[in-house]
Amino acid sequence: xxxxxxxxxxxxxxxxxxxxxxxxxxxxxxxxxxxxxxxxxxxxxxxxxxxxxxxxxxxxxxxxxxxxxxxxxxxxxxxxxxxxxxxxxxxxxxxxxxxxxxxxxxxxxxxxxxxxxxxxxxxxxxxxxxxxxxxxxxxxxxxxxxxxxxxxxxxxxxxxxxxxxxxxxxxxxxxxxxxxxxxxxxxxxxxxxxxxxxxxxx
Amino acid sequence: xxxxxxxxxxxxxxxxxxxxxxxxxxxxxxxxxxxxxxxxxxxxxxxxxxxxxxxxxxxxxxxxxxxxxxxxxxxxxxxxxxxxxxxxxxxxxxxxxxxxxxxxxxxxxxxxxxxxxxxxxxxxxxxxxxxxxxxxxxxxxxxxxxxxxxxxxxxxxxxxxxxxxxxxxxxxxxxxxxxxxxxxxxxxxxxxxxxxxxxxxx
Numbered sequence: 001x002x003x004x005x006x007x008x009x010x011x012x013x014x015x016x017x018x019x020x021x022x023x024x025x026x027x028x029x030x031x032x033x034x035x036x037x038x039x040x041x042x043x044x045x046x047x048x049x050x051x052x053x054x055x056x057x058x059x060x061x062x063x064x065x066x067x068x069x070x071x072x073x074x075x076x077x078x079x080x081x082x083x084x085x086x087x088x089x090x091x092x093x094x095x096x097x098x099x100x101x102x103x104x105x106x107x108x109x110x111x112x113x114x115x116x117x118x119x120x121x122x123x124x125x126x127x128x129x130x131x132x133x134x135x136x137x138x139x140x141x142x143x144x145x146x147x148x149x150x151x152x153x154x155x156x157x158x159x160x161x162x163x164x165x166x167x168x169x170x171x172x173x174x175x176x177x178x179x180x181x182x183x184x185x186x187x188x189x190x191x192x193x194x195x196x197x198x199x200x201x202x
Numbered sequence: 203x204x205x206x207x208x209x210x211x212x213x214x215x216x217x218x219x220x221x222x223x224x225x226x227x228x229x230x231x232x233x234x235x236x237x238x239x240x241x242x243x244x245x246x247x248x249x250x251x252x253x254x255x256x257x258x259x260x261x262x263x264x265x266x267x268x269x270x271x272x273x274x275x276x277x278x279x280x281x282x283x284x285x286x287x288x289x290x291x292x293x294x295x296x297x298x299x300x301x302x303x304x305x306x307x308x309x310x311x312x313x314x315x316x317x318x319x320x321x322x323x324x325x326x327x328x329x330x331x332x333x334x335x336x337x338x339x340x341x342x343x344x345x346x347x348x349x350x351x352x353x354x355x356x357x358x359x360x361x362x363x364x365x366x367x368x369x370x371x372x373x374x375x376x377x378x379x380x381x382x383x384x385x386x387x388x389x390x391x392x393x394x395x396x397x398x399x400x401x402x403x404x
Binding site: 048058060061063064067068071075168169170171182183184185187188191 | 250260265270273277370373387393
């Protein structure tokens with residue numbers, strides 16, 4: 001069995017930020033190939049009865065999350081600035097990421113979007129921000145943003161988000177191993193990679 | 203500053219099980235003294251709008267939690283059997299634990315209750331189960347259970363639970379360092395101990 005790990009993430013998600021920034025070198029060290037699976041938390045949260053991020057709905061959880069994120073980012077050596085708006089819509093970025101999911105630029109693009117949102121306090125819902133990131137990577141920004149807005153791309157992201165729900169995903173980041181093991185949360189990234197690299201005997 | 207860590211836990215809480223079983227040796231190795239702070243999640247959850255465990259209210263989270271718990275317990279070398287009833291009331295056990303919070307038997311008692319609930323599928327709300335545990339520790343079971351039911355003990359647990367809410371606690375286990383840093387979840391036990399042992403320079 002090929003050693004792969006499905007990486008389900010959302011650009012609006014604070015803990016997804018940490019995993020997007022960390023997964024590359026960790027996966028390489030583990031000998032595991034990452035399958036980038038962008039999706040939208042909004043519809044998943046709606047199915048649980050939440051019309052906003054639970055970090056906004058439950059203020060003590062939200063206050064804790066931002067402090068926890070700052071501590072973790074410092075520990076990982078990652079830049080972090082609390083976004084002036086949360087959550088920002090990751091819709092456009094997710095559509096572009098879906099187009100690039102199998103391309104060599106997906107990691108750089110995902111990290112760029114996450115840095116914009118959680119380190120530089122930029123509005124990732126602004127097409128100008130996404131265009132700037134794609135330009136910076138030497139990619140055909142206008143063509144990609146145009147393709148991102150086409151019906152088949154929109155439908156593909158809807159399908160991927162529905163698939164997340166069907167797989168039992170209820171938050172981000174989430175990781176799924178080839179043998180179907182689900183891990184939730186940046187805290188489980190290392191465990192998920194270890195499982196993907198060496199699944200325990202059943 | 204004395205190296206201590208407040209350990210806020212609930213006997214009904216599945217992830218508290220893991221931390222109750224793990225904290226002793228880890229704290230000793232870190233040179234940190236544990237302050238055992240039993241409390242009740244029920245009133246805290248009610249203040250967030252939940253009249254049951256979120257693991258019951260949100261089935262995908264619940265299904266994941268039990269799988270995650272089984273994996274983690276195996277990794278830690280801890281026994282685990284999914285309780286036939288969840289959550290069980292930890293009220294009596296918490297009152298007894300409050301009486302013993304500063305006593306040398308608190309760790310053994312807490313581990314005994316947790317094992318009963320999460321490894322032996324026993325009903326920790328049954329006074330007979332608690333009595334059996336206290337007996338097994340050579341403690342005056344009848345006197346302690348009687349004292350647990352007195353008004354001042356009940357009030358003390360209500361106050362401790364209210365204090366949890368005031369401290370920003372919204373789940374269990376939670377850890378608070380002498381300089382007021384809050385850590386939530388069994389995943390953060392090691393980080394909390396490290397912070398308590400060596401607070402970063404402000």
